[in-house]
Amino acid sequence: MEQRNLWGAATARRYDTPGTGMFAPEVLEPTVARLAELADGGAALEFAIGTGRVAVPLARRGVPVTGIELSEPMVEQLRTKADEAAIPVVIGDMATTLAPGTYRLVYLVYNTISNLLTQAEQVECFRNAARHLGPGGRFVIELGVPExxxxxxxxxxxxxxxxxxxxxxxxxxxxxxxxxxxxxxxxxxxxxxxxxxxHRYIWPAELDLMAQLAGFEREFRHADWTGTPFTAESRSHVSVYRIPAER
Structure with missing residues (x-):
């Protein structure tokens, strides 16, 4: 089950479920609103941009968005919503592929970092995020807690x-x-x-160590996009890491 094969044309065709599931307004709108706030007026880079579930509405809010995506069929589906000029995409894996420019925000949503199946690849993903950020830039990860x-x-x-x-x-x-x-x-x-x-699941504390190895500091962790406090009973989290302003 290689990731490139999992995200083929058949998956891309059925991925979007407008108005339901991960596309439901109550799921998507808080995500986009929080990311727009965290971008802080700068450009954003989405790792594993997929069909543009988050990138398209974020761009409509005025945030310049670029993507990195392994699956060409997923990008073809994105292109039915936004062209290359509106949302540029670089084809490649999120652990090593570089996108041009420097960003204020890199984000990785809906458990997608767990698609990297080794700890080493997941650490490299953090390092790749750091390569795209200037001082004070943020890396945001949405991830479930192993049950x-x-x-x-x-x-x-x-x-x-x-x-x-x-x-x-x-x-x-x-x-x-x-x-x-x-x-x-x-x-x-x-x-x-x-x-x-x-998937390879990641404990929250392990995620924090990956961030530290890549030069990040954890800014905060919430249970969801609306800022609900993270507790021992939380089933998921939104963790925000930041490159120190001076490094």
Whole structure:
């Protein structure tokens, strides 16, 4: 399950779900509003820009946005919404690919850093973000908290979402911090469609150490985009790291 193959043409065609899921206004609008604030009047770079779920509305707010994206089919879908002049995109992986220019904000949303399947790649992603930022620049990551507290001893999987027509479950390899997300879509027939994606989960404290290795300081961590305090019971977090003003 190589990432380049996971994000092919079929995935790109079904990725956008306007008005629902990650595209629901109550999910998307706080994300865009907070990122516009954190950009602080400067330009933004999105790692793994995908089909432009966040970049397109952020650009409409007046924030200049550039993207880095591994999947050409995802960028083709983005191009139905914004052309290259409006949102430039560099094809490549987010751990090593360089985009031209210096940015005030680099952001990586919706658990996407976990698509990098080794700790070394994830550390390089932080270093790549730092290469694109000037003094005082920010790197923002939205990431889930590993749900191992809900994993009984001897059990390798958890169901994390269920609704009519959909079941989501994760299988864990706790030795290598790997998780495979299984997405089952079904209807009234006997047939079901399965899509899987591999991830390497990251503990919040481990994420902070990655940031430190790349020269960042943690500015704050909240449980969501609206600023809800992060607690031991939070299932996800938005962490903001900053390059010191003088380095």
């Amino acid at each position: 191992l507290r809900t994993l009984p001893p001897g059990t390798a999987a958890t169901v994390w979402h269920r609704e009519p027509g959909y079941l989501g479950l994760d299988t864990y390899d706790v030795l290598d911090q790997r998780v495979v997300s299984h997405h089952f879509h079904f209807d009234d027939t006997e047939r079901a469609e399965l899509h899987r994606s591999p």
